[in-house]
Amino acid sequence: MTGQSIITLLQSLEAALPAWLLLAGACIGHGFLMTTGLNVLYAWPLSHNVLRLTRKIDILVIFLGPVLFFYALDFFDTRTLQWRPDSLRGYLAPYVILCWIAGFVLAPLAQVLYWLRRQAPQVAGSARRTVDVARELGFKPVGRGKRHALASLPGNQVFEVDFHELTLVLPQLPAGWNGLSILHLTDLHLCGTPDRAFYQTIFERCMREGVPDLLALTGDVVDSSWHHRWIVPLLGRLRWNIAGFAILGNHDAWRDAKAIRRRLARTGLDVLGNSSRRIDVRGHPMLVVGHEGPWFTPNPNLEDSPADAFRLCLSHTPDNIAWARRNKVDLMLSGHVHGGQIRLPLIGSIFVPSRYSRRYDFGTFFEAPTVMHVSRGLAGQHPLRYGCRPEVTRIMLRTHSDKSLIGL
Numbered sequence: 048m049t050g051q052s053i054i055t056l057l058q059s060l061e062a063a064l065p066a067w068l069l070l071a072g073a074c075i076g077h078g079f080l081m082t083t084g085l086n087v088l089y090a091w092p093l094s095h096n097v098l099r100l101t102r103k104i105d106i107l108v109i110f111l112g113p114v115l116f117f118y119a120l121d122f123f124d125t126r127t128l129q130w131r132p133d134s135l136r137g138y139l140a141p142y143v144i145l146c147w148i149a150g151f152v153l154a155p156l157a158q159v160l161y162w163l164r165r166q167a168p169q170v171a172g173s174a175r176r177t178v179d180v181a182r183e184l185g186f187k188p189v190g191r192g193k194r195h196a197l198a199s200l201p202g203n204q205v206f207e208v209d210f211h212e213l214t215l216v217l218p219q220l221p222a223g224w225n226g227l228s229i230l231h232l233t234d235l236h237l238c239g240t241p242d243r244a245f246y247q248t249i250f251e252r253c254m255r256e257g258v259p260d261l262l263a264l265t266g267d268v269v270d271s272s273w274h275h276r277w278i279v280p281l282l283g284r285l286r287w288n289i290a291g292f293a294i295l296g297n298h299d300a301w302r303d304a305k306a307i308r309r310r311l312a313r314t315g316l317d318v319l320g321n322s323s324r325r326i327d328v329r330g331h332p333m334l335v336v337g338h339e340g341p342w343f344t345p346n347p348n349l350e351d352s353p354a355d356a357f358r359l360c361l362s363h364t365p366d367n368i369a370w371a372r373r374n375k376v377d378l379m380l381s382g383h384v385h386g387g388q389i390r391l392p393l394i395g396s397i398f399v400p401s402r403y404s405r406r407y408d409f410g411t412f413f414e415a416p417t418v419m420h421v422s423r424g425l426a427g428q429h430p431l432r433y434g435c436r437p438e439v440t441r442i443m444l445r446t447h448s449d450k451s452l453i454g455l
């Protein structure tokens with residue numbers, strides 16, 4: 048398409064559609080392209096500083112877009128100005144067209160696909176109880192984190208934790224595993240806000256409600272080097288009947304991973320890294336796999352692992368779903384994306400650091416042969432939660448034979 052034909056196309060669209068609609072379409076498309084680009088970029092194992100800088104630039108560009116379009120579309124008088132390829136308006140024309148394609152076609156299509164996502168058919172029950180930790184404590188455990196002021200913003204749900212009871216029916220389970228429970232914790236982001244009392248309250252409640260058979264901690268344990276010292280006193284309170292496992296996430300990779308692993312090991316957790324363990328669960332084998340990629344490499348190698356064992360994978364990011372499917376993982380537990388942290392009514396999440404963008408922002412998905420649960424996690428680097436409460440998940444595994452639970 049030549050420059051002149053682009054201009055001609057713009058002029059015909061301007062003549063056919065009202066200016067406000069063209070401006071709205073361009074702004075929506077621009078926002079869609081920028082946020083999707085940022086989401087995908089954040090899936091890459093780039094340095095913390097590069098990502099921080101990119102995020103700031105990206106957000107600036109998002110807000111700059113409407114100003115440019117206002118000029119490029121000559122919002123006040125679309126008919127009187129002549130398009131000139133050598134003017135700024137001319138140079139902006141290809142990008143404006145791209146934004147219209149994104150705004151009028153791609154973004155609505157992506158939104159419809161997002162609404163049509165199906166929960167895994169293996170989910171036989173999903174119940175959430177919200178506990179307002181601030182009310183339970185009698186004060187807001189804001190703490191002294193760098194961004195503590197955000198935690199006190201009106202309507203912020205950062206202290207309202209969903210205790211999620213998830214029942215999964217998996218046909219491949221040995222009969223003896225009916226009722227096996229897994230407590231899934233992820234994304235603690237220990238950095239001062241929320242304060243220690245927040246985590247203590249949650250972990251004590253988890254233990255009061257029943258010691259799980261297995262415990263899975265799927266990374267982003269700390270977000271400040273100073274708060275390494277919270278790991279042992281907080282996580283040391285957790286118990287399990289059979290085994291407890293932990294992996295690290297990208298934020299741990301930026302905060303002295305070796306030291307975090309040492310402290311986690313002191314709590315009794317088996318720190319998997321990118322490796323696997325074969326354990327005995329009620330007389331049957333289970334292969335528990337850690338996947339910390341892409342931030343820690345190489346990926347776990349399951350070539351010589353027993354094929355008959357049930358495969359449980361702890362992967363910080365849901366992006367490892369393709370790897371899990373190739374390696375015949377039965378159940379994968381993930382965090383990392385925090386549900387987007389801010390979810391708009393109808394639209395849902397916006398910023399989701401994943402190569403799949405918003406596709407796996409939270410929930411339980413089935414990509415044969417893998418069932419994947421993505422938790423919204425407990426906290427985040429920024430203590431902000433709107434329409435997206437923190438989550439602790441207790442997973443109950445059931446076999447097909449337990450018909451009372453699945454209504455058969």
Ligand SMILES: [Fe+2]
Binds near residue numbers: 234236267383385427
């Ligand atoms: Fe995280």
